[in-house]
Amino acid sequence: MSLKNGLTALALCLSLLLQAGHELGGIIITYESVLGATGDSLKYELKVYAVYDKFGVTPPPSLNISLSSSCFSNSMFNLPSSGGSNGLLPLIGADYCTSTNSINSSNGLAIYSDTITLPGKCADFKFYYSGGFGRYNNTANIQNSFQTAYFFADLNNLYGPNSAPTSSVNGLIQASCLNYPLNLYGFTEADGDSVAYSASAPSYISGTAVLNFGFNPGYSLANPVNSNLGYSVDVNTGLVQTQLSTVGNFILTIEYNEYRKDTANNSILIGKGKYIMYLVGSSSCNTAPFDLVLLNDLQQDSIQCGQSEIKLKTTRKIAANTLTNNGSEFVVTSAKNGALTVNSAYITSDSIVTLVMQQNITSSDTLVIWGKNGSDANVLISTCGKSLTEYQDTLVYLSPSSAPPIAQFNFTRSGYVADFNANLPADSIIWNFGDGNSSFGDLTPSHQYSGGGTYIVQLIVFNSCGLSDTATQSVIICDPISSGINHVTSGDSVFFSTINALPSYSYYWNLGDGFVQFDSSFYHQYGVDSTYTVTLTIVNTCGDSALYTVNVEYCKAPKALWTASILSTAGSGMIVQFDGSSSKGLGTFIWDFGDGNTNTTTLTPIHNYATADLSLLVKLIITNNCNDVDTTAYTLGQIGIPENNYALFTIHPNPTNNEITITGIDDWHLTIYDIFGREVLTQDSEQGKTIGVKHLSAGSYIYQIKTPEGQVKRDRLIIQ
Numbered sequence: 237m238s239l240k241n242g243l244t245a246l247a248l249c250l251s252l253l254l255q256a257g258h259e260l261g262g263i264i265i266t267y268e269s270v271l272g273a274t275g276d277s278l279k280y281e282l283k284v285y286a287v288y289d290k291f292g293v294t295p296p297p298s299l300n301i302s303l304s305s306s307c308f309s310n311s312m313f314n315l316p317s318s319g320g321s322n323g324l325l326p327l328i329g330a331d332y333c334t335s336t337n338s339i340n341s342s343n344g345l346a347i348y349s350d351t352i353t354l355p356g357k358c359a360d361f362k363f364y365y366s367g368g369f370g371r372y373n374n375t376a377n378i379q380n381s382f383q384t385a386y387f388f389a390d391l392n393n394l395y396g397p398n399s400a401p402t403s404s405v406n407g408l409i410q411a412s413c414l415n416y417p418l419n420l421y422g423f424t425e426a427d428g429d430s431v432a433y434s435a436s437a438p439s440y441i442s443g444t445a446v447l448n449f450g451f452n453p454g455y456s457l458a459n460p461v462n463s464n465l466g467y468s469v470d471v472n473t474g475l476v477q478t479q480l481s482t483v484g485n486f487i488l489t490i491e492y493n494e495y496r497k498d499t500a501n502n503s504i505l506i507g508k509g510k511y512i513m514y515l516v517g518s519s520s521c522n523t524a525p526f527d528l529v530l531l532n533d534l535q536q537d538s539i540q541c542g543q544s545e546i547k548l549k550t551t552r553k554i555a556a557n558t559l560t561n562n563g564s565e566f567v568v569t570s571a572k573n574g575a576l577t578v579n580s581a582y583i584t585s586d587s588i589v590t591l592v593m594q595q596n597i598t599s600s601d602t603l604v605i606w607g608k609n610g611s612d613a614n615v616l617i618s619t620c621g622k623s624l625t626e627y628q629d630t631l632v633y634l635s636p637s638s639a640p641p642i643a644q645f646n647f648t649r650s651g652y653v654a655d656f657n658a659n660l661p662a663d664s665i666i667w668n669f670g671d672g673n674s675s676f677g678d679l680t681p682s683h684q685y686s687g688g689g690t691y692i693v694q695l696i697v698f699n700s701c702g703l704s705d706t707a708t709q710s711v712i713i714c715d716p717i718s719s720g721i722n723h724v725t726s727g728d729s730v731f732f733s734t735i736n737a738l739p740s741y742s743y744y745w746n747l748g749d750g751f752v753q754f755d756s757s758f759y760h761q762y763g764v765d766s767t768y769t770v771t772l773t774i775v776n777t778c779g780d781s782a783l784y785t786v787n788v789e790y791c792k793a794p795k796a797l798w799t800a801s802i803l804s805t806a807g808s809g810m811i812v813q814f815d816g817s818s819s820k821g822l823g824t825f826i827w828d829f830g831d832g833n834t835n836t837t838t839l840t841p842i843h844n845y846a847t848a849d850l851s852l853l854v855k856l857i858i859t860n861n862c863n864d865v866d867t868t869a870y871t872l873g874q875i876g877i878p879e880n881n882y883a884l885f886t887i888h889p890n891p892t893n894n895e896i897t898i899t900g901i902d903d904w905h906l907t908i909y910d911i912f913g914r915e916v917l918t919q920d921s922e923q924g925k926t927i928g929v930k931h932l933s934a935g936s937y938i939y940q941i942k943t944p945e946g947q948v949k950r951d952r953l954i955i956q
Contacts, residue, residue, distance in 0.1 A: 259371060260287045261409065261487065262438055262512020265301065265363050265389040269397035270351060272426065277357060277397040283349040284315055284365070287409060287514065288324060295324060299348040301365050307358035315348035345408065357393050364388040366441050376484035377455035377462070383440035389509035398506050401425045401492050403474070411516040412480050421490060421513060422602055422632065423474035424571065429496045429506065433474035435460065435467070436491035438512050461486045461515065473571045473602045475632065480517035488513040526616075526624060527551045528607060528631050531588070539633040541599040541701030546591045547584075548605065548631055550616065550624075556583055558617040563591050564610035565624075571602040572702070589616075598702030599640075603633040641699045643707035649778060654693075654711055655682045662697035669693055670711065688715035714778035717741070721772050721786045726759070728793050728821075733757035734772065744773040748788070762790040765821075765861050791862035792821035798856045798868060802936035803842070805891075805956060810848040810936070812872065814856075815840050821860040828855040830872075848891055848954055873952050885941045891954035895928045901943060908953065909938045929955055 263286045270279040288295045298316045324344025354361065366386045372378035389400055401423040410420060425431050435457055437448040451460060459467040467478040474490050494507035529549050530537055539546060546568070559565060563581025568591065570576050577594035584590055597603070607615050607624040615624040644659040658665060658679045667675040667683075670691030675681040685691065691711045698704045720735035734743060737756035745753040747760055748768030762768065772784045798816035805811075814827065816839040827835040827843075830852035835841045845852070850873035857867045885904070887896045898904055898921070906927060908917040916937070919927050937953040 259368060261371065261514040262385065262489070262510075263365055263387040264408070264511055265365065265387055265509065266400045266402065267363065267389060267391060268399040268402075268426075272397070272399070275397045277393040278354045280352055280354070280391075280397075281349060282313060282315060282352045282363065283347065285405065285408060286346045286348075288344060288346050295346040299365070301348075301363050303354075303361060303363055305358040305361045307360075308355040311355070313350065313352050313363075315350045318347045318349050345405065347405075354393065359392045359394050361391040361393065362388055363391070372438065372449065372487055374485055375487050376482065377451055377460050377486050378438065379450040379452045380440075381449070383442065383449065386439040386441040386446050387510070387512070388439070388446075390507060392504065392506040395496050395498060395504060395506055397427075398429070398494070398496070399426045400507055400509060401431050401474070401494065403490075403511060409514040409516070411518055414480050414483065414517055414519055420476040420478075420488075420515070421474055421511070422470075422571065422604065423490075423492070423511075424569075424574075425494070427496075429494050430503070431474075431492050431494045432471050433469055433490055433492050434471065435469045436489040436510055438487055438489050439510065460488055461517075470602070472600070474511075475602055475634075480515070483517050483519050486515045486517070488515055528605070528624065530631060530633075537632060537634055539597055539603065539635050541597050541601070541635045541638050541703075542699065544593045544596050546593065546597075546603070546605070546633070548589050548591070550587045550589070554583055554587060554589070555617045558612070558614050559583055559589065560610045560612055562611070563589075564612075565607055565614075565616055566591060567606055567608055568593065569604050570598070572598050573601070576603075596700045596702065597635050599635060600637040601635045601702075603635070604630060605633070606630040635701075638699075638701045638703065640703040641697045641705050643695045643697045643705040645693075645695045645707060645709070647693070647709070647711060649711070649713065651716070652685045652687070652713055653682060654685065654713065656680065656693070656695075658695060658697070660697070663700045664698035666696040667693070668696075685713045688713050712777050714776045714780055717774050717776055717780060717782040719772075719774055719782060719784060721770065721784050723770070723786065723788055725790070725793075729759040729761045730788060730790060731757070731759050732770070734774070738776075740777050742775040744775075746771045746773075765791045789862060791823075791860040791864060794821035794823070794858040794860040794864050794866040795819060796825075796856040796858040796866045796868035798839075800854065800870075800872065802872075802952075802954075805848050805934050805936065805954060808848060808956065809844065809846050810954070811842060811844050813840070813842050814854070816856045816858075819856065819858050821864070821866070822858055823861040823863075824859045826855075826857045828857070830854045848956060850890075850952060850954060885943075885947075885949040887939060887941075887951070887953060890952075891956050892929060893934075893956040894930045895926050896953070897926050898941060901941070903944055905942045907940045907942075908932075909940070910935070929953075 263284060266283050267280045269275045270281060282301060284299055284301060295317065298314050301313045301315055302310065303313065304310045324346055364387065366384055368385060370382050371385050372381035391398060403421050403423045423433065437457060439446050439448055454462050461467060461478055461480055462482055463478045464481045465479045469476055469490060474492065476488065490511045492509060493505060495503040496506045498504050529551055531547055531549050559581055561580055563578035566578055568576040568578060578591050579594050580592045582590055609615055617623045641662050642660055645656055646659065647654050647656045656667065661679065665677055665679065667681055669683045670693050671685055673683065691713060693709050693711045695707045696704060718736055722733045722735060724731045732745065734756040743754055743756050747753065748770050749762055767787055767789045770786050770788050773781055775781045796816065797818040798814060800812050800814045803811040803813050816825065825836065825839060827841055829843050831845060850871060852872050853869055854872060855867055855869040857865065859865050885900050887898055898906065902921060904921045906919045907915060910916050916932060932955050934955050937955060939951060939953045941949045
């Protein structure tokens, strides 16, 4: 939009003359870090803008700005004037009228600035100024205009230096014809912080309370100019869009809140303030003789992202020799990207200029274009000799938001090599493979890793609108499987284990007897002695598998178990029944009866001893089919007798044919049982130390000696 096209401001000029000697409109306080974002957080250039009536009292040579905070005592900075003649600079941005009705003829801009040093760091520094009244008494929209106006700019310097958002000085006072689309103001932010802009009202102070001025009937915060087409402030750029439908003077207030991320990624408020702008609506306007204008399209101020050409129009035909090939007569700035480079420029159809940019236009951006003296020392000149004036001819373009690209990819893997495939094309593409290596521009790269591991792969895609999207996936690369089977027989079980077992592997064992197992190590007992083919399948996290096989010869461990019972005694000999049928792992066996005789034919032999001797050592030797051997040996006196710990309790002689004597204890109770468990004799120690047994039949008996303390001994007694 042209800020000059077709405007006069007679109404403004007349109204301003009525306020001679006073400040007009609002004061704007700004601050800028002396060395930018990396500079000292205590040193700033503090600057104040104020509009004065040239015919009134000369603006003061300096202005006092107060500073308050919760951290330090209140203080004050005296800022000297840096203006031109009589301390005032011309209001170039407001020169939309003919010379006889120019705003510049009666008003000027005073600028006060100085480099200041803050007393330290604090979260709530406030630069402020208050004083005067009646600043807004000639405006159509502000109520109670004789309150004491209050102006401020807040600063939190705990998170490094900061600079307040800035807008063009030329926009402090602007004028417009009625029913003309307006794109006003717009701000830039030098530190890369996040700034939110919103419509507000100027402030006043009452006692210690800071309040907002109210609006006259018909005006509001949502529509301070009572426009038929509405009023909006872009929250990201501060750009005002509206259209005046009423003659008058209007105060427009843009409030900003600036945020920065701290180390914990929290948004912290680091700056706040208000820009007080002055807008005049006039019903009598003359078209400027030579100006920049938008093309006559349905969306005149819209420019599509992704394009690199910008077309604009002039209100008169252009003298072709005044446009340089590199478009040096134009300055293009982007709210997102700062100053843009014009590569070339050319004229189409006498009045249309095409600018070819070095980079594409980004999404959701605001472009501001104005003319200046080019490398040939001239601005553009019309064929009738009129020239564009620097800073006066400004166009604002808006690029609407666009859909971002979508980053998606899949991959296949074979060994250490992964093949990637981006599912959607993009204007620009970057791969980060997670091992420090990257690839650019390739939709289907193949990458070889140096070893196994989990790699975070990142795909970044960009479109021509400057938007991007990122996708990440974990890519698991596996080393080759190197393993095998260990097995060791332990008793009746076989212990299986995996060589080089890893917890990330999956295991599947087929044990050859219909059973399976899924652990890396375990015990297994086979039911039948045999040779089994055991297979182990290992699968790693990548799905790779390896198969290992081993033949396992299995035999139950031999265990010689036997009992014996004396069937009878005859003369000096005895007949004993042996039973080894409960033995395990049986392959072959040998009975050694302890008298020089053996048996290998039956596990339940009956052996006739020539002499009744319970001290003979009998052995059963079991050998399984794997040649493992187990031997169990007992004396005949141990068979069937429970173990006890009272070896000192004893009966002698044993064997006997007449009487027995108990030794090793004085107080006892004796019970003798036959082989069927029937009690055949009892006697206490009080009845005598010798017990007669000649009345008992020859054979094998069990005796039990019990003490009053409950101690018990059981053993075998042979009577001949």
